[in-house]
Amino acid sequence: MSFPDIRPRRLRRTPAIRRLVEETRLAPSELVLPLFLKEGLTEPKPISSLPGVVQHTRESLLKAATEAVSAGVGGLMLFGVPDNANKDATGSAGLDPDGILNVGVRDLRREFGDATVVMSDLCLDEFTSHGHCGVLAADGSVDNDATLKIYAEMAVAQADAGAHMVGPSGMMDGQIGVIRKALDAAGHQDIAILAYSAKYAGAFYGPFREAVESTLQGDRRQYQQDPPNLREALREVDLDVAEGADIVMVKPALPYLDVIAAIRDRVTVPVAAYQVSGEYAMVEAAAANGWIDRERVILESLTSIKRAGAQITLTYWATEVAQMLK
Ligand code: PBG
Numbered sequence: 001m002s003f004p005d006i007r008p009r010r011l012r013r014t015p016a017i018r019r020l021v022e023e024t025r026l027a028p029s030e031l032v033l034p035l036f037l038k039e040g041l042t043e044p045k046p047i048s049s050l051p052g053v054v055q056h057t058r059e060s061l062l063k064a065a066t067e068a069v070s071a072g073v074g075g076l077m078l079f080g081v082p083d084n085a086n087k088d089a090t091g092s093a094g095l096d097p098d099g100i101l102n103v104g105v106r107d108l109r110r111e112f113g114d115a116t117v118v119m120s121d122l123c124l125d126e127f128t129s130h131g132h133c134g135v136l137a138a139d140g141s142v143d144n145d146a147t148l149k150i151y152a153e154m155a156v157a158q159a160d161a162g163a164h165m166v167g168p169s170g171m172m173d174g175q176i177g178v179i180r181k182a183l184d185a186a187g188h189q190d191i192a193i194l195a196y197s198a199k200y201a202g203a204f205y206g207p208f209r210e211a212v213e214s215t216l217q218g219d220r221r222q223y224q225q226d227p228p229n230l231r232e233a234l235r236e237v238d239l240d241v242a243e244g245a246d247i248v249m250v251k252p253a254l255p256y257l258d259v260i261a262a263i264r265d266r267v268t269v270p271v272a273a274y275q276v277s278g279e280y281a282m283v284e285a286a287a288a289n290g291w292i293d294r295e296r297v298i299l300e301s302l303t304s305i306k307r308a309g310a311q312i313t314l315t316y317w318a319t320e321v322a323q324m325l326k
Pocket of ligand 1: 121123124125126170205206208209220275276277278
């Protein structure tokens, strides 16, 4: 018996054939740009560990957002960085309608209406003096249920400011259910929740901590997930979907492709991934040394995240990549 002459290389022979059989293709609309708005700045301030990313003034925020929207990105995720004087133990500047994050959300909605998707980070770490994602109990641990009460109010404040979607990223138990209930009770039934469902307590967030001037001493291991665990991520996702999450997210992205793939198989809501600051910084640093082809590595990493199953990716390269894809 002779074997047929099967040659997979036939489909790799020319660029046109390869394009025809390409299984994963990036599009601008699935990319979301995270943006940092800093209180009291008079001009944009570079973030040294995130070359090319800045803390924005209200004016420069609108400029960067306009560029992103014109390039076709799918949405904007806003982080607020308050003045140090406005940080306190309970993160009250996060609830203030005139707090920096809510001001920025209002600016973005005023500028873009429904022409893009305005998302706001729903977490306390930028607003607390101690830098934790929640309020502290007497023993110094993060008090889950006391934090939930604040998240509920913060969600309503962000929706009032005009967010289309809130992004709870604090990994408190029960946060999605509490936020959903609070939004509904305030008449915000149409505001969606992008849940950071599987968020790992890894070392990839280093540059972000500079970006938001985090004051955190210690770590977040009592609330974010332990990197070795996959089944625990499925449990978190099941809970978030049951509590009303509209989109679930995995974070970081590239080191957790197996988690993205497993979640994609399990749920019917859209799956997102956050290509975090450390992933960005590694590529930029290697490229600056001439050690890798920057553009190809950026596209390859985003393609891998999509191939694993993420339908939406948050990335600091969103505008640039959207422009490349045009
Ligand atoms: C918490 C939050 C973090 C990031 C997004 N939301 C930081 C953390 O958990 O320490 C990290 C994003 C990045 O590293 O790019 N508000």
